[in-house]
Amino acid sequence: MTTFAFEAEGLVKRFKKTTALDGIDLAARQGTVLGVLGPNGAGKTTAVRILATLLRPDAGRAVVGGFDVLRDAAKVRRTIGLTGQYASVDEDLTGMENLVLIGQLLDLRGTEARARASELLAEFGLSEAGGRTAKTYSGGMRRRLDLAASLVGRPDVIYLDEPTTGLDPAKREDVWGIIRRLVGDGVTILLTTQYLEEADALADDISVIDRGKVIANGTPAELKRVVGGQTVFVRTADPERVTEAAAILADIAGRPAESPGRGMATVPVVGDTAFTEIVRRIDAAGIRVTELSLHLPKLDEVFFTLTGRHTEDEAA
Numbered sequence: 415m416t417t418f419a420f421e422a423e424g425l426v427k428r429f430k431k432t433t434a435l436d437g438i439d440l441a442a443r444q445g446t447v448l449g450v451l452g453p454n455g456a457g458k459t460t461a462v463r464i465l466a467t468l469l470r471p472d473a474g475r476a477v478v479g480g481f482d483v484l485r486d487a488a489k490v491r492r493t494i495g496l497t498g499q500y501a502s503v504d505e506d507l508t509g510m511e512n513l514v515l516i517g518q519l520l521d522l523r524g525t526e527a528r529a530r531a532s533e534l535l536a537e538f539g540l541s542e543a544g545g546r547t548a549k550t551y552s553g554g555m556r557r558r559l560d561l562a563a564s565l566v567g568r569p570d571v572i573y574l575d576e577p578t579t580g581l582d583p584a585k586r587e588d589v590w591g592i593i594r595r596l597v598g599d600g601v602t603i604l605l606t607t608q609y610l611e612e613a614d615a616l617a618d619d620i621s622v623i624d625r626g627k628v629i630a631n632g633t634p635a636e637l638k639r640v641v642g643g644q645t646v647f648v649r650t651a652d653p654e655r656v657t658e659a660a661a662i663l664a665d666i667a668g669r670p671a672e673s674p675g676r677g678m679a680t681v682p683v684v685g686d687t688a689f690t691e692i693v694r695r696i697d698a699a700g701i702r703v704t705e706l707s708l709h710l711p712k713l714d715e716v717f718f719t720l721t722g723r724h725t726e727d728e729a730a
Contacts, residue, residue: 419444419571419602420465424474427460434460436626437474442602442619444570447593449617450606451717457626458606459499462573465604466496479570492520495564495572499579503559505549509540512548512559516566527566534562538592554585561592571602578612590615610713620713624721638710645682645709646692651702653677659703662695683708 421441427434435457442448452458463469465476467487476483479493503512510531517527535544538558548556557577564572574593578586586609593603593616607613613620614634622630622637630637646663650656653676660671660679666688671681683689689708696703 417444418442418477419446420476420478420604422461422465422474422476425461425464425471425476426473427457427464427469427471433626435464435471435474438621438623438626438628440465440604440621440628442604444602445597445600446618447597447603447605447616449613449620450604450623451608451610451613451620451713452606452623453721454608456623458623459575461623462496462575462604462606466494466573467491492567493570495567495569497560497564497572497574497577499576503548503556503563506547508545508547509535509551509559510544513563513566516563520567522566530566534565538562554581554588557581557585557589558592561589565596569601571604572596573604575606576608577605578607578609586612610717614713622717622720630716630720634713635710637716638713644684644689644711645680646689647678647680647705647707647709648692648696648703649678649705651704655701658699659696659701662699662701663692666691666695 418441423439424437425435425439426437438457438461440448440450440461450458450461460469464471465478465483467483467490470484478490481489481493483490504515507515510528513531513534514524514527517530518524522530532541532544535541538561540555540558540562543551543555548559551559561577578589581589590612593605597603605613605616617634619631619633620637621628646667648656648659648663650659656673656677656679660673663671663679663681667681667683669681671679673679683692693706696706
């Protein structure tokens with residue numbers, strides 16, 4: 415029997431005439447990342463707020479760390495950490511003061527709060543900036559401080575609601591590294607994001623939400639198969655032999671291969687045995703290659719296939 419770090423069943427939430435959640439189910443195994451994808455307005459943040467005890471559902475149930483979000487809200491709050499879309503630190507306090515304040519709110523003694531703050535500042539590369547006010551921090555530094563703040567109480571479950579929004583690619587990679595370290599330590603993470611490559615890089619499982627409903631669940635690889643098909647790509651060491659390689663691809667795939675560039679050929683294939691046969695035939699023909707790979711569709715193709723929209727599109 416699978417034990418979930420958190421589990422929600424049939425969550426419904428209405429705001430007057432708008433149904434933000436229409437009976438969604440979400441669950442994550444301990445020490446994994448559940449990616450929740452959806453366009454703006456799909457219901458991602460509403461689901462996070464219910465799981466964090468900040469909203470009451472109109473129907474359904476949710477359990478976090480074995481505690482019901484309604485009956486045991488205080489215990490749930492001690493189990494979780496939450497980082498929203500925008501930095502929530504006090505800009506007029508230093509990095510150290512922000513973390514110490516949160517520690518004291520979590521009933522840590524003064525010395526314990528300062529020790530935990532120092533530990534987190536070091537872990538997030540903010541020790542030198544710890545004595546500066548947060549308003550002097552760059553966007554990436556504020557986001558790291560925000561993540562550190564969510565970890566003061568050593569939570570077992572962390573909700574990251576679009577944590578890399580507005581960050582440049584390098585800063586986003588920094589946050590990804592932090593998430594991977596947390597999961598390596600056994601923390602369970604719910605990650606909402608509009609960056610499909612982010613979900614692909616981090617999530618063990620993905621739930622796609624659209625208009626308040628979960629419309630697909632699965633691993634990234636499983637969801638990519640929704641689109642159907644895989645693509646074989648080959649680049650020959652000798653560009654003159656790409657015609658031979660393309661003929662092999664076409665023969666096995668049963669359709670003409672395309673050439674995206676000099677010395678390159680690609681063709682869609684069905685099933686898992688085609689790639690093995692292509693490798694065997696190219697080797698038997700003595701064609702040296704510098705690249706030979708099998709690609710599943712990208713998550714953005716999957717998302718568009720499921721919703722007919724892109725993640726950045728506004729919900730109706």
